[in-house]
Amino acid sequence: MPVRLDPIEAPPSLDLLGPLGPEIAPLFTRPFLVLHRASELYTARICLLLLFDLGWETRLRSGVTLDDLCEGLAPQARKPLAWMLPFLATADLLVAEEGRYVLRGLPDLDLADIRAAVDIEAPGHATNFDLLDGVRSHIQPFFTEGKDGDALLFDLALFPLWLAYFRNGNLGYFPNNLLTLLALREGLPPGARVLELGGGAGSFAQLVAQQGTEEGWLGRIAEYRFTDVAPTFLRRAQRNLAAAAPSLPLAFQALDLNRPLAAQGIAPASLDAIVGINVLHVAQDLEATLRDLRGHLKPGGRLVIGECLKPSLDTPLYLEFFFNFIKAFTSVKLDPRWRPRHGFLTPEAWDEALGHAGFTGIQHVPPPRPLMDRHPSFTVGAITAMP
Ligand SMILES: C[S@@+](CC[C@H](N)C(=O)[O-])C[C@H]1O[C@@H](n2cnc3c(N)ncnc32)[C@H](O)[C@@H]1O
16 A cells, blocks of 8 residues: 655745746656655665664664664774664654664554555656665675675666666656756856766766757857766766767766876866766865865866755755765765765855865855755755856
8 A cells, every 4th residue: 555655845936946946946846755755764664674684673672872783893884873873763763862762663664655655656766766675685794794885785786776866867866967957057158178077877968968959058068078986887978978968079087086186187277167966075085176176177167066965964864875885975084164074965064165175156056045944855956166
C-alpha cells in the first residue's frame, strides 16, 4: 500500500524566487515536492535499517551515545554516525535524550510503500531508491572492517546507479543544473572560455548545449573545457558528450581542484567562467582552491557554483547520507570563520568563504532567504562571484 506522504508543502510564491523566478518556479511541481519528501523518508528508514543490519537494534533500544556506538569500530565510522543519529532523531525514528539516542516502539520501516507512492506521483525515479538500497547493502564493511567508502560506493554494481542519479531527467537532481545554468547564462560574454570542474556524468554540459541552442546563446561560448579528476568520468564524457551535447565547442582534460590549476596547464586570468556543480565542497583546502580559481578568471569573469545548501549548519540533509562515507567530503581543512564544517554549507557560509578568498559581487540564484526558511525542500542554489 502506498505510504501517505501528505501534507506536501505548497510551492513557493514567485516573490520569493527573485528576478529569475518565472524560470525557477516550474521546478516546484507536485512530483518534485513528493519525490523530495519521499527521498527524505526513504533515507531515514534505510539509515535505521542499516543500523539494524549492523546488529545494533538491542543497543539502540537501551539507548546509546555516539561514543558508545563508535567503540570498537574503525575511526572513520564516527563522522557518518555523528550525522545519522541526529538525522534519525529529526525523522522521529530515534528519540534524543541528553546525548543518548533511544529506539522506542516499532517504527514503520516499510520501503515498498514509499516506492509505491512515488510510482504513482513521480514515476521513473525508482533508481534513486535503488541507489539508497545499494549503499545500504554495500557499506557495512566501512563500519566493520574499516574499508574505504569510495571503493564500496563506486564499485561496478553501484556506478550505473550514480549515472542514473546525475541526470537532468531526475527531478531530484535537475534543480542543481538548472539554477547553475541560469546563473552562468547571465552575463556570458561573446567568445567566452568556460571551464567546468568535476563535470562527472556530463549532465550540466548537456543542459548548456540544449538550452543554449534553444535560447540562442550557445554561440557566445568559444570553448567549453570539460574536466574531472576521475578518469572513468572523463573517458565516458569523451566518448559520449560530443553526441549528447552537439554544437558545444568541447575540450577535455583531467583536472584536480586540489592542485594548482597553473600546474595543470591553465593560464592565469584566462577564463570567463569557471563552473562547478556539487564539487567545490570537496576542496581539501577551500580557501586555497578558491584563491587559485580566482587567479584564473579574467577581470569581469565569474565563478559559478551549484551547491546543495543547508538551512543551518546543524540541519542534517538527507543527501549527506551518501556523501559522509566519502573521504573527500569529510576530510577537509576546517576554519571556524570560513570553513566551519565539512560537506554542504549554508548560503551565508559560502558568502564568507568566497569573500575571504577575495571574491566580490557575490550573487545567489535564487536569493536563498527567506526562501529556505519557509520551504524546507529548497536545499540547492547557484552562487556567482567575481575575482
Ligand atoms: C557530485 S559529482 C557532480 C556531478 C556532475 N556535475 C554531473 O552532473 O554529473 C562530483 C564530481 O566531482 C568530481 N570530483 C571529485 N573530486 C574532485 C577533485 N578533487 N577535482 C575535480 N573533480 C573532482 C567527481 O569525480 C564527480 O564527477
